[in-house]
Amino acid sequence: MTENVDMLVIGGGIHGVGVAQAAAAAGHSVLLVEKTKLAAGTSSRSSKLIHGGLRYLEGFHFGVVRECLRERRTLLRIAGDLVRMDTFHLPVYAGGRRPPWLIGTGLSLYALLAGFAPGSGFSRLRGREIDALPGLRREGLRAVFRFQDGRTDDRLLTCAVMQSALSLGARLWQPAECLDAELTGEGAVARIRCGSSEREVLCRVLVNAAGPWVGEMEARIHPRPPETPFELIQGSHIVIRQAVVDRCYYMENPRDGRGVFMLPWGEGTLVGTTETRFQGPPDQVAPRHAEIRYLKKALRHFFPDCRKALQGPVAAFAGLRVLPSGSGHAFQRSRETRLVTDRDVDPRVISIYGGKLTAYRATAQKVLARVDSRLPRRKPLADTAVLPLTPPPEVLSSG
Numbered sequence: 001m002t003e004n005v006d007m008l009v010i011g012g013g014i015h016g017v018g019v020a021q022a023a024a025a026a027g028h029s030v031l032l033v034e035k036t037k038l039a040a041g042t043s044s045r046s047s048k049l050i051h052g053g054l055r056y057l058e059g060f061h062f063g064v065v066r067e068c069l070r071e072r073r074t075l076l077r078i079a080g081d082l083v084r085m086d087t088f089h090l091p092v093y094a095g096g097r098r099p100p101w102l103i104g105t106g107l108s109l110y111a112l113l114a115g116f117a118p119g120s121g122f123s124r125l126r127g128r129e130i131d132a133l134p135g136l137r138r139e140g141l142r143a144v145f146r147f148q149d150g151r152t153d154d155r156l157l158t159c160a161v162m163q164s165a166l167s168l169g170a171r172l173w174q175p176a177e178c179l180d181a182e183l184t185g186e187g188a189v190a191r192i193r194c195g196s197s198e199r200e201v202l203c204r205v206l207v208n209a210a211g212p213w214v215g216e217m218e219a220r221i222h223p224r225p226p227e228t229p230f231e232l233i234q235g236s237h238i239v240i241r242q243a244v245v246d247r248c249y250y251m252e253n254p255r256d257g258r259g260v261f262m263l264p265w266g267e268g269t270l271v272g273t274t275e276t277r278f279q280g281p282p283d284q285v286a287p288r289h290a291e292i293r294y295l296k297k298a299l300r301h302f303f304p305d306c307r308k309a310l311q312g313p314v315a316a317f318a319g320l321r322v323l324p325s326g327s328g329h330a331f332q333r334s335r336e337t338r339l340v341t342d343r344d345v346d347p348r349v350i351s352i353y354g355g356k357l358t359a360y361r362a363t364a365q366k367v368l369a370r371v372d373s374r375l376p377r378r379k380p381l382a383d384t385a386v387l388p389l390t391p392p393p394e395v396l397s398s399g
Contacts (some may be wrong), residue, residue: 002199002201002202003031003202004029004202004203005030005202005209006023006029006030006204006205006375006376006378007023007028007029007030007153007203007204007205007375008178008188008190008203008207009023009030009031009032009209010032010178010206010207010208010210011032011033011034011042011208011210011211011213012034012036012038012040012162012174013039013040013209013211014043014154014158014355015209015355015360016032016078016207016209016210017158017161017211017360018186018361018364019100019162019163019352019363019368020032020165020170020172021164021165021367021384022364023170023364023368024168024381025168025381026368026375026378026380028375028376029169030169030171031102031170031172031173031201031203032162032165032170032172033174033176033177033192033387034172034173034175034176035177035178037174038158038174039154039155039158039159039180041212041282041319041320042212042320042321043154043155043357044154044155044319044320045174045237045317045318046154046235046357047261047263047273048151048152048263048265048270049151049261049357049358049363050072050075050083050149050151050152050357050358051072051149051150052065052068052072052110052149052358053065053068053356054106054114054149055259057109057110058106059335061335062113062357063336064335067359068256068359069115069117069120070362071358071359071360071361071362073114073117073148074148075358075361077394078385078388079152079160079389081390081391082156082160082389083150083157085119085144085150086148086248087147087248088146088147088148089133089144089146089248089250090103090107090134090142090145090146090147090250091137091251092141092142092144092252093137093142094141095140096252096254096257097252097257098252098257099142100142100145100270104145107145107147108122110147118217118274119148120148121147121148122145122147122148123146124145124146124220125143125144129144133247134246134353135244135245135305135306136302136303137301137302143228150358151263152357154357154358157389160269161360161389163383163390163392164384164387168370168382169381170185173192175195176194177192178190178191178217178220179191179192179193179198180222181206181220181222181365182221182222183221183222183348184348186202186204187202187205187206187348188203188221189202190203190206194343204348204374205348205349205350205371205374206349207349207350207371208221208349208350211282211322212282212320213282214321214351214352216301223342225329225338225340225351228338228340228351229323229325230304230322230325230353230354231278231322231323231324232277232279232282232321232322232323233275233276233278233320233323234274234275234276234278234285234291234318234319235272235273235275235318235319235321235324236273236274236276236288236295236316236318237271237273237287237316237318238270238271238272238287238295238296238307238316239265239268239269239270239271239314239315239316239317239318240269240271240299240310240312241267241313242267242308242309242312243264243267243268243269244262244269244299244303244306244309245303246264247264249302251298251302253298253301258275260272260273260295260298261303269299271295271296271298272295273333274291275321276288278320280288282320285318285319286318287317287318287322288318291316291318292314292349296314304386322353323335323354324338324354329355335356337352337354337355337363338352338354339352339353339366339370340353346373346374347370347374352367361385
């Protein structure tokens with residue numbers, strides 16, 4: 001049995017479903033193939049934030065921050081039941097690497113890059129307001145800043161985008177796996193395994209949105225597209241079953257200066273994240289004992305009264321980021337999404353390296369622009385910048 005589509009998307013994470021939605025909205029026939037279930041990888045293991053990336057300002061990644069803040073504003077408008085603004089508190093302590101004046105400057109730039117949109121302002125708390133922060137370490141506390149950023153359930157957002165793509169005519173095969181693909185003059189021919197059977201799919205464009213498996217998928221394409229050096233960086237989180245914090249905090253870990261989030265999550269507390277080089281099959285990613293200790297120690301440092309909560313059960317999860325190879329700490333690496341094609345003109349395959357949850361829609365638009373010459377002229381059906389996203393059913397069936 002042979003299928004024929006304009007676009008075949010491999011990977012059911014946020015970027016895969018984002019591309020599927022954008023292509024379907026542009027009127028194209030789209031098939032998305034996911035080997036397990038939607039958001040099974042990094043797209044369900046993030047810090048659950050829709051944000052510009054305040055910490056990226058230190059690396060002068062102004063373009064990334066500006067794009068993400070613009071997309072945050074869009075998602076607040078079209079996905080109000082899935083994305084919401086929340087108030088964050090940023091304490092500054094004596095001996096920290098970033099004094100209050102630097103934090104204030106960074107927050108001012110953050111607001112500027114957000115276009116001074118509603119919710120982009122910030123303030124410095126006064127004495128009585130600081131006294132009202134329960135459990136927070138007071139020793140050495142120099143200042144506390146208050147600002148706003150977005151939060152979401154990353155898995156539900158991914159499923160909502162796929163639900164939107166399906167309503168526009170896209171199709172989803174899951175569980176299904178792309179075994180290999182042959183590039184041809186017309187595009188690509190892919191072999192897809194669905195259960196015990198195999199299907200052949202002819203497409204004009206193949207989109208490799210496999211996330212941490214992007215390199216593995218590229219190796220299955222013949223002739224193989226140009227290789228892009230990258231590293232997998234593991235980010236782990238812990239979930240304390242008890243409510244240690246009653247509001248969102250963004251802290252500077254005194255151990256290494258990295259930013260750590262401490263957030264209310266359900267009835268408990270979410271703490272993350274780490275940045276650790278990962279080697280091995282992405283399916284085997286799991287929180288390391290050292291990472292769990294690192295996050296527990298950070299929480300205990302800033303909230304000394306949490307020791308009893310940490311004696312109880314602590315859940316943990318880990319996801320993988322795709323970052324460009326390089327020396328130095330992952331914290332300093334570029335967060336720019338890389339789109340790599342098999343050729344500069346009339347590309348048949350495009351691979352997505354990296355990417356931010358917040359900017360998935362912008363990334364999808366860039367993918368379509370890069371492969372526009374391969375796709376036939378179609379009548380657009382919708383604009384993803386205004387198309388509402390609604391909470392999805394718990395299970396999306398195959399189609």
